[in-house]
Amino acid sequence: MQQHQIVSREQWVAARKVHLAREKEFSRARERLAEERRALPWVKVDKSYMFDAPDGQVTLADLFKGRPQLVVQHVMFAPDWEAACKSCSFWADGFERMVPHLAARDTTMVAISLAPVPKLEAFKKRMGWSFDWVSSGRNDFNSDYGVSFTREQIEQGVPKYNFGTTPFYGPELPGISVFFRDEAGEIFHTYSCFARGLDMMNAAYQYLDLTPLGRHEEGLPYPMDWVRLRDQYESQAKSACCHG
DSSP states (O other), X not given: OOOOOOOOHHHHHHHHHHHHHHHHHHHHHHHHHHHHHHTSOOEEOOSOOEEEETTEEEEHHHHTTTOSEEEEEEOOOOTTOSSOXXXXXXXXXXXXXXXXXXXXXXXXXXXXXXXXXXXXXXXXXXXXXXXXXEEOTTSSHHHHTTSBOOHHHHHHTOOOHHHHTBOOOOSBOOEEEEEEEOTTOOEEEEEEEEGGGGGGGOHHHHHXXXXXXXXXOTTSSXXXXXXXXXXXXXXXXXXXXXXX
C-alpha cells in the first residue's frame, strides 16, 4: 500500500475536487461510449437454437419472455464440471437481484451454460439464485457467440476469443451477449463483450475500486485467485483460524 500524505480537511476537499473533475471527464466519456455502443450495427439471428430448461425445451425467442431486449450472461459451466466457474459465480451473485429492475426497463436477463439442467438447478439451489438458467449443451450457441472452444482450436492457437484479440486460456470462457426482438418477431444480435469488457458489470469490483487497497490483487498467481464461491469463504476463514 502506498504512503499517503496526511492533510487538513480543507486540503483534502481541494484535492478531492481536482479528482472530481477527472471523474466527471470520465463519466462524460463513458456516456459517449454508451451512445456509440447503442449505435452499433446489428446482425440478424437466422439460426434456430433450442435450449434445455427446467420445464422442457425453449427457443431463443422464448427467453425474451415477451420483452424486446435480452441480456445473456455466458456462465462457464462445462458438462463434466460439478460447479460453475467461481469467477462467473462472482458476477452471478451481483446480477441475481437485478433481474426485476431490468425487467422494468423491457429487458430480460438469463444465464446460459453448457452443463445439463440438473447440474444447473442443483448449483442454482446451492447458491440461492433465482434467475433463469438454461443449457446450450445440445446446440452451437456457445461456440457461435465466442465462449466455448474445441481442443483443436486451442491447440492451433487460433486467437478467436474477444474478437480475436485475446489468446485462449481454456475451452470455456466468460462473456455477455445482447439481443433485440422486434415487433415482427425477428431477433438481432446487437452486442457482446468479453474479458475486461465484463469488468464494469461487477459491482463488487467497483466498490473495491473506491477503497485505499483497491482490488488488492497484486502478487497473486492471477488477479482473481482470491475469489471463492460465496459459500466457501466461511469454511476458508475457519480453516485459516484452525491453522493460524
